[in-house]
Amino acid sequence: MADTVKKILLVEDDRQLSDLVTDFLTSEGYHVKQEFRGDTVAKRVELFSPDLIILDIMLPGKDGFAVCRDLRPTFFGPILMLTAKGTDFDQVLGLEIGADDYVIKPVEPRVLLARITALLRRGELPNQSQEIGEISYGHLQINRASRKVTLKDENVDLTSQEFDLLWLLAIKAGEVQNRDYIYKAVVGREYDGLDRSVDVRISRLRKKLFDDTETPFRIKTIWGQGYLFVPDAWN
Known part of the structure; x- marks a missing residue:
């Protein structure tokens, strides 16, 4: 083949x-x-x-x-x-x-x-994300080519869409990303107002990245708007 x-x-x-x-x-x-x-x-x-x-x-x-x-x-x-x-x-x-x-x-x-x-359509995220190969914030390193994530030199095992979601948020660090944009870029379809898949993956990302699940400080929920990756929360 x-x-x-x-x-x-x-x-x-x-x-x-x-x-x-x-x-x-x-x-x-x-x-x-x-x-x-x-x-x-x-x-x-x-x-x-x-x-x-x-x-x-x-x-x-x-x-x-x-x-x-x-x-x-x-x-x-x-x-x-x-x-x-x-x-x-x-x-x-x-x-x-x-x-x-x-x-x-x-x-x-x-x-x-x-x-x-x-x-x-793994990793096919829009705009400048295609030109960036690796992102680092404090102890967090994300490599797009190898799809490898490490935190404090420890590997973080992510599914394909968990990686794509983290990459999308990380390249837009400090900017709120709304659900419509996330669904189109990561899930590959329009957000229907009911699908909870991105919320579930955000929750899984927080657990894997040792964020506070009750009061997140690394990947924040901005109510009524979307999600925010905090660039200075990884030291």
Whole structure:
């Protein structure tokens, strides 16, 4: 396969649905491998090295939440949860354990394709961010090329969208970034006024960067406006 062809691992135990999604994504130029059990995903990821994983929740062997949680220490590509469950609790839980996005079945193929395209647009942030390779604030270092973050010389493991969100805030340090801008730049779609995915990722970033979750001083919430990265809070 050519290097430009993106590889997708589809984890879905409904074989008819899996075949349909695989055929569609293959016709769109993706290289797709199928997996039908949760407890065999880790080995397949190791062998296949996918660029993106589509992960169902209700799986034999191990459910999708457990799979996502177990993958996150070593897999840093996007994980898209594909689920028949539509409750807010399930969506937020998926994001909290490291999923990058979710779609609720049944999903239109073009909607799924749009989500995949947005997730694979990793690091493509607008304007001057393309020209900057590394940012440092006190003990925090962020390297865009390697997508590596260190704080006090310790590695900080981030998902793809957590990194993109941190980079976006850091290159605009001292400026409030509203949700509309963040969703377009990081999530890849318009903010609908209900989606909580960015709020969840901000919360995860704060925990990983040792910010105060009750009274944040590194990544502040500016109520009614958005989020503010504080440049002098990293010493």
